[in-house]
Amino acid sequence: MLCLKNLLDTWNLNKINSRYKKIVKNLSKDVNKRKINIIFVNCEASKWAYQYIYEKFAADDRFNVKVVISVYDMLRKKKYNYLEYEKKAKENYDFFKNQGMNVEYAYNFNEHKYIELKKFAPDIVFYDEPPAISKAQSIDNVSKYALTMYCSYGSCITNGDNERDEIYKKLFVYFVDNNFARQNLIDYGFKAEQVYLAGQPKTDAYLKEINIKNRLWKTDKKHIIIAPHFSFDNNTVLRFGTFNWNYKFFFNYAKEHNEYEFIFKPHPSLKREIIKRNLMTVEEMNEYYKSWKELPNAEVYESGNYIDMFRTSDLLITDCNSFLFEYLPTLKPVIQLINPNSKGHNEFGQKIIEGYYKAKTIDDIEYYLDKILVKNEDNLLYKRKDIIKNILMLPKNGVNTIVYDYVNNILDSNKGNE
Numbered sequence: 001m002l003c004l005k006n007l008l009d010t011w012n013l014n015k016i017n018s019r020y021k022k023i024v025k026n027l028s029k030d031v032n033k034r035k036i037n038i039i040f041v042n043c044e045a046s047k048w049a050y051q052y053i054y055e056k057f058a059a060d061d062r063f064n065v066k067v068v069i070s071v072y073d074m075l076r077k078k079k080y081n082y083l084e085y086e087k088k089a090k091e092n093y094d095f096f097k098n099q100g101m102n103v104e105y106a107y108n109f110n111e112h113k114y115i116e117l118k119k120f121a122p123d124i125v126f127y128d129e130p131p132a133i134s135k136a137q138s139i140d141n142v143s144k145y146a147l148t149m150y151c152s153y154g155s156c157i158t159n160g161d162n163e164r165d166e167i168y169k170k171l172f173v174y175f176v177d178n179n180f181a182r183q184n185l186i187d188y189g190f191k192a193e194q195v196y197l198a199g200q201p202k203t204d205a206y207l208k209e210i211n212i213k214n215r216l217w218k219t220d221k222k223h224i225i226i227a228p229h230f231s232f233d234n235n236t237v238l239r240f241g242t243f244n245w246n247y248k249f250f251f252n253y254a255k256e257h258n259e260y261e262f263i264f265k266p267h268p269s270l271k272r273e274i275i276k277r278n279l280m281t282v283e284e285m286n287e288y289y290k291s292w293k294e295l296p297n298a299e300v301y302e303s304g305n306y307i308d309m310f311r312t313s314d315l316l317i318t319d320c321n322s323f324l325f326e327y328l329p330t331l332k333p334v335i336q337l338i339n340p341n342s343k344g345h346n347e348f349g350q351k352i353i354e355g356y357y358k359a360k361t362i363d364d365i366e367y368y369l370d371k372i373l374v375k376n377e378d379n380l381l382y383k384r385k386d387i388i389k390n391i392l393m394l395p396k397n398g399v400n401t402i403v404y405d406y407v408n409n410i411l412d413s414n415k416g417n418e
Helices: 002-030 051-058 078-083 085-097 166-170 179-187 201-207 243-256 270-276 282-294 307-311 321-326 347-355 362-374 381-390 399-411
Strands: 036-042 063-069 103-105 124-127 147-151 173-176 195-197 222-227 260-264 298-300 315-318 334-337 357-359
Touching: 002 147, 002 166, 002 399, 051 063, 051 201, 051 399, 063 085, 078 085, 078 270, 085 103, 147 399, 173 179, 173 399, 179 195, 179 347, 201 307, 201 399, 222 243, 243 260, 243 282, 243 362, 260 282, 270 282, 282 298, 315 321, 315 362, 321 347, 334 362, 347 381, 357 362
Parallel strands: 036 063, 036 124, 063 103, 124 147, 147 173, 173 195, 222 260, 222 315, 260 298, 315 334, 334 357
Antiparallel strands: none
């Protein structure tokens, strides 16, 4: 049976690749006759990685760009009713609309049905998380009429299998942020031409002036971000989370230290895992989040475009892997919360985290809080500067330019006729 499945998977991949060849050929003929339509599928604004890529294409009148708001298939299950996916989708819509971006729904809330992406007549579709998307909007269906593309909303720095899900092999192109990840995917069976080195698109924000509208801090006190990952249970894929043993401590610390200002920035999947793993009841979980919001020196932030929040902070405390990468250009200190059962970091990730303070216990956390906030000591600053200089990929003209140039090369008539 396994052999048969492998044959069917290979056959399906070959079928999808043959579709892409035809689409590229047709697009290379159409590019000088009409505008090329690009859509960005988003189900969680907190995972939005395409801001500057969107803006780059929107500035070129040869393209029509649009964000379409959908819903992760799993969240429609009754057991996840407490997550209020419809309310969340409308918040996501408002996130983009309030920025003056072109946005529509790709989900019919009256009929509780997905709107096929074909309705938007896309030539290129960028996904936010392909494995979680509905069948109606999946790569299998969309590849019949559009090129499918993906930039990881996080960073490929772990040993987790989630970064090389078989679904990604169906993409026309998978943009990655480091060479180690690219080679790892190729070794795993991805075609070399399908995995393209571009960098992490969120880091393009560091090339811009800080947007005052993105400044969430209310005071000039020291600014601390607490950002827990969801994978605190040993049955999760990554097992990097530590929320189960420190969530009470962090709330109490914020409550007792009014001399600092805090932002609680949880992973979007944390609520689901809290209930799934019976850490709290729905009521207790909602009360916990509410309690953070009610603190006079704290905010809860669950949306996207948070790099300026990073840039205006003084300290990040996290076990979220993507943040370990994305926060590095700030040069600010990080207390990295350690789960001894985690999947661990790949070679690239291990180099990134050399510049961070490791905390395995509450005592460790308290020690580094005192060292960094009270004594103003940061002995690893030199290390982070070295990592940025020698390891981090921050393209001079931005990741958005690399992706933009890639797409234009694909649309070039000569490329299309190869």
